[in-house]
Amino acid sequence: MHERFDPLATDYLADPFPILAAIREETPVFYSSELDMWPVTRHEDIKRIFTDYETFSGAITQTPVYPLAEEAKDILAAGFHTTPTVSNCDPPKHTRVRAHNVKAFSARRIAVLEPTIRAYVTEMIDRILHQDRFDIVQEVTFPLPATIVFNLIGFPESDMEMLKGLAINRMAFTWGRSTEAEQVRIAKNQVDYWQYCTEFVASRLAEPKDDFTSDLIRTHLADPDELSVDEITNVVHALSFAGHETTTNVSSSMIQRLLTHREQWEELCADPALIPKAIEEGLRFDPSLFTWRRITTKPVSIGGVEVPAGAKLLLLVGSANHDPAKFPDPEAFNIHRSGAQAHLTFGRGIHSCFGAPLARLEMQIMLEELTARMPGLRLVEDQDVQYHVNACFRGPVELWLDNSAHR
Numbered sequence: 354m355h356e357r358f359d360p361l362a363t364d365y366l367a368d369p370f371p372i373l374a375a376i377r378e379e380t381p382v383f384y385s386s387e388l389d390m391w392p393v394t395r396h397e398d399i400k401r402i403f404t405d406y407e408t409f410s411g412a413i414t415q416t417p418v419y420p421l422a423e424e425a426k427d428i429l430a431a432g433f434h435t436t437p438t439v440s441n442c443d444p445p446k447h448t449r450v451r452a453h454n455v456k457a458f459s460a461r462r463i464a465v466l467e468p469t470i471r472a473y474v475t476e477m478i479d480r481i482l483h484q485d486r487f488d489i490v491q492e493v494t495f496p497l498p499a500t501i502v503f504n505l506i507g508f509p510e511s512d513m514e515m516l517k518g519l520a521i522n523r524m525a526f527t528w529g530r531s532t533e534a535e536q537v538r539i540a541k542n543q544v545d546y547w548q549y550c551t552e553f554v555a556s557r558l559a560e561p562k563d564d565f566t567s568d569l570i571r572t573h574l575a576d577p578d579e580l581s582v583d584e585i586t587n588v589v590h591a592l593s594f595a596g597h598e599t600t601t602n603v604s605s606s607m608i609q610r611l612l613t614h615r616e617q618w619e620e621l622c623a624d625p626a627l628i629p630k631a632i633e634e635g636l637r638f639d640p641s642l643f644t645w646r647r648i649t650t651k652p653v654s655i656g657g658v659e660v661p662a663g664a665k666l667l668l669l670v671g672s673a674n675h676d677p678a679k680f681p682d683p684e685a686f687n688i689h690r691s692g693a694q695a696h697l698t699f700g701r702g703i704h705s706c707f708g709a710p711l712a713r714l715e716m717q718i719m720l721e722e723l724t725a726r727m728p729g730l731r732l733v734e735d736q737d738v739q740y741h742v743n744a745c746f747r748g749p750v751e752l753w754l755d756n757s758a759h760r
């Protein structure tokens with residue numbers, strides 16, 4: 354019945370939740386011939402899929418959802434040499450590489466970033482404090498996570514603008530349906546980005562410093578069989594994306610929800626101790642990896658539906674997080690909700706997001722500073738919020754805020 358389910362349809366992008374509620378109720382797991390994928394919508398099923406890595410492989414997580422043009426494929430084949438290392442890699446390789454990543458992504462490395470994050474947020478707010486209107490995506494929620502993850506990796510500050518430019522539109526490339534000309538342009542950017550990562554890792558190999566990449570290099574130098582230079586380059590490449598658009602989109606959506614439910618925004622301004630709960634509800638309500646993928650390694654029954662081996666699964670995390678079987682009154686945005694942290698926004702199991710503490714810290718500081726310094730913020734009325742046109746990452750392209758209360 355939902356054969357024609359289209360994750361790029363305009364009404365779905367604007368508000369997917371009523372459509373997902375109907376699908377979840379009527380056909381929670383089904384085959385879409387249009388997509389050649391099996392959408393899965395229930396919390397219970399998606400959680401099980403995330404945790405059973407032997408039946409549900411991550412091999413396709415980074416493969417373009419829609420076919421690429423030949424010219425774009427040729428450009429990638431000539432210069433974009435990533436190999437499965439992180440989210441699209443299965444054990445045993447994944448287990449070995451992830452253990453080193455988690456070690457290098459230590460609580461210490463995150464904790465020392467706290468003052469840096471606060472300094473960047475303060476500077477960003479200084480720039481907008483006296484403006485009547487601004488786009489919070491452009492001013493804060495996009496630049497902050499990008500700057501912080503690049504800083505953590507060790508990319509020099511002077512390269513940041515160039516890197517952000519190269520990274521732009523990757524969402525549309527892998528998860529959307531861009532035109533042939535756009536694909537060619539983005540493929541060239543991807544090659545340049547990969548080249549940059551290769552040269553950057555080589556520079557840290559020659560001269561390690563005090564950053565995440567250099568920690569991985571030290572592991573390599575101690576035992577090259579434990580972690581190769583190619584694996585480190587792949588990790589750096591993956592991390593620079595994984596820690597970037599994800600946090601941008603959740604943060605923008607969360608600010609939108611809080612200002613739409615203004616009484617909850619005001620509660621946060623009055624009592625910042627509520628911020629961690631608001632963050633969990635924001636993560637539940639608007640996961641930025643709105644869908645994710647797996648491929649079955651053998652025939653399996655999912656929610657009572659028989660699925661063959663080699664089936665591509667489209668895990669609708671946005672639906673799981675609004676499943677009434679798990680979250681009572683799921684369409685109500687409520688920062689006081691108990692049990693919001695049962696969301697699947699950071700995945701589960703062997704691939705679960707090890708950047709979650711950093712993402713939460715960035716959102717905490719953003720909300721602390723915005724509520725303290727700009728309590729009068731409102732959404733610009735009647736704006737037509739547009740969402741990124743792709744099948745995975747969900748978040749507003751722009752979000753205009755009214756700060757005329759500062760006058």
Ligand code: HEM
Pocket residue numbers: 403411414439440441451502591592595596597599600603640641642645697698699700701703704705706707708709711712
């Ligand atoms: C709100 C922001 C974020 C969201 C919603 C998010 C979401 C996710 C999800 C759903 C996964 C699981 C993928 C899978 O099962 O295949 C994942 C994995 C991952 N995340 Fe995040 N993430 C966020 C922030 C970050 C940050 C800040 C970093 C690092 C700086 C990061 C790095 C990673 C990495 C490297 C993986 C792959 C782990 C593995 O395969 O072992 N993420 N993330």
